[in-house]
Amino acid sequence: MDPASGTAVVTGAASGIGLGLVRACVAEGMSVVMSDIDGGRLEEAASALRAEGGSVWAHPCDVRDLSEVHALQRAATEHGGPVDLLFNNAGVGLARPVPQCSHADWRLLLEVNVQGVINGIQTFLPAMIEQGRGHICSTASLSGLAGDPDLVAYSGTKFAVVGIMEGLAIEMRRDHPGISCSVLCPGPVATDLMATSSKNLVDSGGQPSAEGRRAAEVADYLARGMDPDEVGRLALAGIGAGDFWLLPHPDMTFEILDPRYEAMKRGRLHVDADWVLPR
Numbered sequence: 228m229d230p231a232s233g234t235a236v237v238t239g240a241a242s243g244i245g246l247g248l249v250r251a252c253v254a255e256g257m258s259v260v261m262s263d264i265d266g267g268r269l270e271e272a273a274s275a276l277r278a279e280g281g282s283v284w285a286h287p288c289d290v291r292d293l294s295e296v297h298a299l300q301r302a303a304t305e306h307g308g309p310v311d312l313l314f315n316n317a318g319v320g321l322a323r324p325v326p327q328c329s330h331a332d333w334r335l336l337l338e339v340n341v342q343g344v345i346n347g348i349q350t351f352l353p354a355m356i357e358q359g360r361g362h363i364c365s366t367a368s369l370s371g372l373a374g375d376p377d378l379v380a381y382s383g384t385k386f387a388v389v390g391i392m393e394g395l396a397i398e399m400r401r402d403h404p405g406i407s408c409s410v411l412c413p414g415p416v417a418t419d420l421m422a423t424s425s426k427n428l429v430d431s432g433g434q435p436s437a438e439g440r441r442a443a444e445v446a447d448y449l450a451r452g453m454d455p456d457e458v459g460r461l462a463l464a465g466i467g468a469g470d471f472w473l474l475p476h477p478d479m480t481f482e483i484l485d486p487r488y489e490a491m492k493r494g495r496l497h498v499d500a501d502w503v504l505p506r
């Protein structure tokens with residue numbers, strides 16, 4: 228796929244990695260339809276990019292709602308023509324031991340991180356197949372490649388994204404070779420993921436659920452992470468090179484995965500002391 232041509236759609240584009248992906252696409256000369264559940268922050272981000280000469284449109288959408296994702300696809304096609312590149316990037320995080328996760332929290336994570344990705348695929352893939360070309364990239368996480376304590380619900384949803392994208396990529400290679408896929412699995416990136424997510428978390432009684440110490444620790448850990456614009460540039464370069472696995476933190480990734488696979492061959496659980504954040 229040649230990212231230098233055509234129109235891209237990015238969900239969760241009002242901030243963080245999504246905005247980094249938008250900036251990388253704009254730098255390559257693409258037109259971008261930016262989408263996010265937060266219409267106010269989305270319009271602000273889009274206006275700033277337009278002021279710099281970027282060819283961007285803003286279309287708010289909650290990825291949990293299939294009809295809103297359909298409306299996004301129609302608006303994107305209207306503005307920019309056929310969509311060549313879809314980034315299913317919108318996501319929410321939750322850092323909390325399992326006994327403290329409410330049913331509503333699990334549901335929110337599944338609906339945004341998994342159903343949101345499925346809605347993107349179901350909506351945009353048919354037109355890509357019809358036009359004979361396209362690329363779908365979904366944002367998973369390093370937590371989607373190895374289970375993470377206190378990020379269990381999050382990690383589970385990101386494993387689902389990895390499995391969906393890997394299977395889809397193979398299916399497309401076999402049945403529709405013009406369509407390619409990738410999965411973005413970053414380690415820590417300096418975004419406000421924990422703060423933006425906590426706005427959406429509710430307890431089992433439907434009340435906003437207080438974020439605990441663990442979320443603050445994870446937010447602090449992310450703040451020392453990679454610049455989201457750098458993640459956007461690396462992702463786009465990987466897509467241009469034909470990569471499936473987009474791994475902005477390769478050293479960290481294989482420090483975790485290599486011993487995990489060795490332990491797996493012996494049927495053992497791998498527990499990395501550095502990986503379990505200090506409590």
Ligand SMILES: NC(=O)c1ccc[n+]([C@@H]2O[C@H](COP(=O)([O-])OP(=O)(O)OC[C@H]3O[C@@H](n4cnc5c(N)ncnc54)[C@H](O)[C@@H]3O)[C@@H](O)[C@H]2O)c1
Pocket residue numbers: 238239240241242243244245262263264265288289290291316317318319320339343366367368369412413414415416417418419420421423424449452455
């Ligand atoms: N920050 C990290 O360290 C990190 C690491 C690995 C993966 N990720 C993943 O990267 C993606 C982007 O997160 P980020 O870190 O840039 O955080 P972020 O909070 O800056 O971006 C997430 C965006 O998604 C939007 N969003 C939330 N729910 C939505 C919904 N239902 N519909 C549409 N938009 C919605 C939010 O408004 C926000 O703008 C997420 O999928 C996240 O899981 C982040």
